[in-house]
Amino acid sequence: MPDxxxxxxxxxxxxxxxxxxxxxxxxxxxxxxLADATAALLSRDAVMxxxxxxxxARVDAEERAIEQFAIRVLALRQPVADDLRQVVAALxxxxxxxxxxxxxxxxxxxxxxxxxxxxxxxxxxxxxMSRLVQENLKSTIDAIGEADPQKAMAVWxxxxxxxxxxxTIFRELITYMMEDPRNISACTHLLFIAKNxxxxxxxxxxxxxxxxxxxxxxxxxxxxxxxxxxxxxxxxTDT
Amino acid sequence: MPDxxxxxxxxxxxxxxxxxxxxxxxxxxxxxxLADATAALLSRDAVMxxxxxxxxARVDAEERAIEQFAIRVLALRQPVADDLRQVVAALxxxxxxxxxxxxxxxxxxxxxxxxxxxxxxxxxxxxxMSRLVQENLKSTIDAIGEADPQKAMAVWxxxxxxxxxxxTIFRELITYMMEDPRNISACTHLLFIAKNxxxxxxxxxxxxxxxxxxxxxxxxxxxxxxxxxxxxxxxxTDT
Numbered sequence: 001m002p003d004x005x006x007x008x009x010x011x012x013x014x015x016x017x018x019x020x021x022x023x024x025x026x027x028x029x030x031x032x033x034l035a036d037a038t039a040a041l042l043s044r045d046a047v048m049x050x051x052x053x054x055x056x057a058r059v060d061a062e063e064r065a066i067e068q069f070a071i072r073v074l075a076l077r078q079p080v081a082d083d084l085r086q087v088v089a090a091l092x093x094x095x096x097x098x099x100x101x102x103x104x105x106x107x108x109x110x111x112x113x114x115x116x117x118x119x120x121x122x123x124x125x126x127x128x129m130s131r132l133v134q135e136n137l138k139s140t141i142d143a144i145g146e147a148d149p150q151k152a153m154a155v156w157x158x159x160x161x162x163x164x165x166x167x168t169i170f171r172e173l174i175t176y177m178m179e180d181p182r183n184i185s186a187c188t189h190l191l192f193i194a195k196n197x198x199x200x201x202x203x204x205x206x207x208x209x210x211x212x213x214x215x216x217x218x219x220x221x222x223x224x225x226x227x228x229x230x231x232x233x234x235x236x237t238d239t
Numbered sequence: 240m241p242d243x244x245x246x247x248x249x250x251x252x253x254x255x256x257x258x259x260x261x262x263x264x265x266x267x268x269x270x271x272x273l274a275d276a277t278a279a280l281l282s283r284d285a286v287m288x289x290x291x292x293x294x295x296a297r298v299d300a301e302e303r304a305i306e307q308f309a310i311r312v313l314a315l316r317q318p319v320a321d322d323l324r325q326v327v328a329a330l331x332x333x334x335x336x337x338x339x340x341x342x343x344x345x346x347x348x349x350x351x352x353x354x355x356x357x358x359x360x361x362x363x364x365x366x367x368m369s370r371l372v373q374e375n376l377k378s379t380i381d382a383i384g385e386a387d388p389q390k391a392m393a394v395w396x397x398x399x400x401x402x403x404x405x406x407t408i409f410r411e412l413i414t415y416m417m418e419d420p421r422n423i424s425a426c427t428h429l430l431f432i433a434k435n436x437x438x439x440x441x442x443x444x445x446x447x448x449x450x451x452x453x454x455x456x457x458x459x460x461x462x463x464x465x466x467x468x469x470x471x472x473x474x475x476t477d478t
Binding site for chain 1: 306310313314320323324331334345349351352355356413423425427428430470471472
């Protein structure tokens, strides 16, 4: 029955397209969440930050909806080989996007409490870091929607800049804390905010790897220059 | 053909059992990794810490092996309904276990660099926190192996104690930094170590939720008292 088998193939392609669209839409929600969290941080806007924390529930709901749809596709279409791997990759991508949403919500939570303190540190580097992360996240979401492996690879490469900037900010914040202990608690929250941005960059990179794999069937090489050096930073303070 | 269908059913049960065993084994690796990372931290043993960082590659390899096996089970057995959800849950559990391994490796990385500094903070509370996290992780792995929903629920409940202890440690570390700025960089690494332990606790809870769901088909309620209050901690420093 060649006609029926063609029909089944087409339906599966349509399901896969819908799955990609759902993931791109979830990616759009996460992009908005991160952009708003950053805007709230930079403008010291606690009301906006509180809205971001609430918004995260929509991202979580979207993850569950995509998961249910993916499970239905697996059950009804019973895909094998490459098709199966694409659905499994989609399930993994939603986990990464959900985590990105969590990190953005945590930035917002810390923004609310930071507003109770005197500004401790010029936010320009954090603003720049967030801009890079947002660009990478946007390219990642575009790469999913367009199933574009080249775009995915560009994201994977660009993450190094984010890691470098994170290491710089980490060092600067430690210096600010040392110069004036009154900065310590605010700078600690800023450290965690920077760490959240760095983690969002990593998750965007994961998504890019999964997108590359889903589009080409090949994995990206393991030798991406891995870059968060802050875990090995220790200034001499005993002099 | 009742005989053949019974045969297929039994093979799928065997696959599911093997999947559970593989996950429990990966869980065992992660337990060892966390125990060793903690021991290295407490005994200031940089050599042991370096071994933990290397060990993490085995955990990552195990994740890939489980994923490949799960994809093969999906392709060959084409499970539906509850059976399908169990395989999908297994895929998600390995993602959580892999992240736990990453956090343990990060504890070890920071331990290596902490050994270059003067001890800045009594590690007793961190030792206690790690003990709780390790107990919870162990119960989680046992719950997977035994497919025991009651054990999974106990883990889910116990995470609150870990969150409370994290909040206490966070406050103590901020105080130590304020008292003596020479403590700042070491205490910052300890802050991230405590945060890593808290995140490991969260991932163990995720795994417990997935295990409960896989065993009962029901989700745990949403109203678990969520407890990391450190993101909203801001002492008054402007007096």
